[in-house]
Amino acid sequence: MAKRPSSKRKPNRGNPPQQPVVDAPMRIIGGQLKNKRIEYSGDVRTRPMKERVREAVFNLIGPSIKEKLAIDLFAGTGALGLEAISRGATGAHLIERHVPTSKLIRANAEALELVDQVTIYAHNSFIWVKNELPKLPQTPWVVFICPPYEFFVSRAEEMDKQIRTLIEKAPADSVLIVEFDSQFDGANLPDAENWDVRVYSPAHVGIYRVGEKE
Template sequence: MSRPKPQRDIASEGTETELRIVGGRFRGRKLLYHGDPVTRPMKHRVREAIFNLVTSDVAGRHALDLFAGTGALGLEALSRGAAFTTFIERHIPTAKVVRENIARLEVEDQCELKEASAFVWVKRDLPKLAKDTPWLVFVSPPYAFFVDREQEMVDLITSVMEHAPLESAVVVESDDRFDFNLLPGTIKQDRYSEGWDIRPYLPAMVGVWRKREEEAPA
């Protein structure tokens, strides 16, 4: 039996520095990226793949972009129908880019930007967040965090899973050094089962988890 061809490395294609919204009402609109190496913008095709996975989890949701970078994930969510986005970005020059991109799309009334560590914000403020609407949470930090701060990342994601209202979706982007088995919940075995849906977009690994009553972490 021939082995399946590995999925193309779409996360590292090209030397893309121009960012744009890939779908929804702002499709094609350009976003600012100042080339700061602290920021690792997600490639368009990976972002598009993620939103294909969460198509039914966007409209009317409160999006949380926890390691916002340029803000592309949270702004993409707004473009596709999210009601509101909260951006968390600790690095002040990068937070300025998020603010500029919010202004560029003229969505200030649908956004809140917190210049804070995602680790601190999740511990201090996430439990107080309104739960009247399901969340769509993006966790896309520097890949090194999954190695150098592995337990902190596990604790952060676990806290998000515990506090999220029912029907929320959590999207985690790591690389293949992170073991999703460290997180609460099971790993989805087929299209009909519940649990973390893990997809490779090498070197990126994307996991999507939806909070159902039977799948809520203990």
């Protein structure tokens, strides 16, 4: 009798297939645009913040988001900046070095009728901070720093410098939000004792509030 072929799959001995890291569709969670959709391409180079983490972050920031300028240094879909505007931010600067993804941000801003409140940069965020930060208005900011997690290892020096620069340059009453994972120890954040770090596994989120400058 001929043997039946095995129904078991052979183990994948190569790299595991990459999958999108967020369930589609995405949406705005709160504010004036609550439940409006945000498109996500599924490109694995983009790691949108999980919805439950985004909701937790904005709950922690609370009403202090209002009248602040949102800055997202690794913008991906633009969800954080668009959510910030929905909740009362005056506008958003969204930096995304991957050009096709930056075009997706524009499409999302257009769909939400926020084009006039959004400035999109197809740019390297490390260079952007160095060149553009001094040009920003000195009203309070809310800054999202949510890079690929491995940047905290492979580009550790650049990440540290970027965060230190933001702490130094951000106007009083600004808020910084950093997202990382267990590859990085939050105790190594600049001015570490003044970060409020929460864990929403696998994400770790640190929130820093900028006080009055001396």
